[in-house]
Amino acid sequence: MTVDAGPAPWSRPYQEVDPDLLAEVRDRSSSQRGRWGVELQDPDALDVVADVAQCVVEVEGPVEKEVIYTRVRLAWGLGRAGQVVRDRIDRALRRLLKQGKIVHVGTAYDRPGRETEFARTPTERCARRVAEVPAAERQLVLRNVVDEGPGVHREDLLRETARFFGWARLGADIRDALTGDIDELVAAGHLIGWEGGLMPAQGS
Known part of the structure; x- marks a missing residue:
C-alpha cells in the first residue's frame, strides 16, 4: 500500500x-x-x-x-x-x-504518559520541515511502510516516508535524518536488513 x-x-x-x-x-x-x-x-x-x-x-x-x-x-x-x-x-x-x-x-x-501512536500529515496551515518532526513520529512511518511492504529497498523507504510528510524531494537534511532513523530502528532490533531491503523484525 x-x-x-x-x-x-x-x-x-x-x-x-x-x-x-x-x-x-x-x-x-x-x-x-x-x-x-x-x-x-x-x-x-x-x-x-x-x-x-x-x-x-x-x-x-x-x-x-x-x-x-x-x-x-x-x-x-x-x-x-x-x-x-x-x-x-x-x-x-x-x-x-x-x-x-x-x-x-x-x-x-x-505530556507525560502519551504514546506516539500517530504520525501526522501536513495540512494547508501546517507543513513541517524535517527538523520539526520528532524522530518518534518519523520512525513510526518508517516502521509502518516496512510492515506494509516487507523487503522494501532503503531508497524507496526514504522516498515513501518523505512523501508522507509532504517533502517533494529528498534534500540532504531529510536523507540524513531518515537514514539515522533507519539505523536506529535496525540497531534497536525493530527492522532487519534482508537481501538489500528491510523487513520488520518478528514480533516488533
Whole structure:
C-alpha cells in the first residue's frame, strides 16, 4: 500500500494549536498573576511563558523546540524569536520538565504518559520541515511502510516516508535524518536488513 491509497490508520492530519487559544492562555495566566500585559521578554514572565508553552505541548506533542518557539512568540505577536525570547522559552521548558508537567521524547517535548501512536500529515496551515518532526513520529512511518511492504529497498523507504510528510524531494537534511532513523530502528532490533531491503523484525 502506498500513502496515496487513502489515509493510513496510523496517520492523522496535523493539529495545530489555535493562536486564539494561546492568546487566551497568556491573558488568563498573566491576569491570575497580577501581571496583565506582561511582555515575553520580561524577566518575571516565566510562569506565563511556561503556561503558554505547556498549552502548545498539550495540543501538538510530541513537538520539537523550534515549533514551540514559533507558537509562543506568535502568542505575543512577535515576528521572530531572538536570543532573549529563546532563552525565556528554554527556561520555561526546563521549569516544566522539572515540575513533571512535560517530558522529553528524544529531542521533542510531550505530556507525560502519551504514546506516539500517530504520525501526522501536513495540512494547508501546517507543513513541517524535517527538523520539526520528532524522530518518534518519523520512525513510526518508517516502521509502518516496512510492515506494509516487507523487503522494501532503503531508497524507496526514504522516498515513501518523505512523501508522507509532504517533502517533494529528498534534500540532504531529510536523507540524513531518515537514514539515522533507519539505523536506529535496525540497531534497536525493530527492522532487519534482508537481501538489500528491510523487513520488520518478528514480533516488533
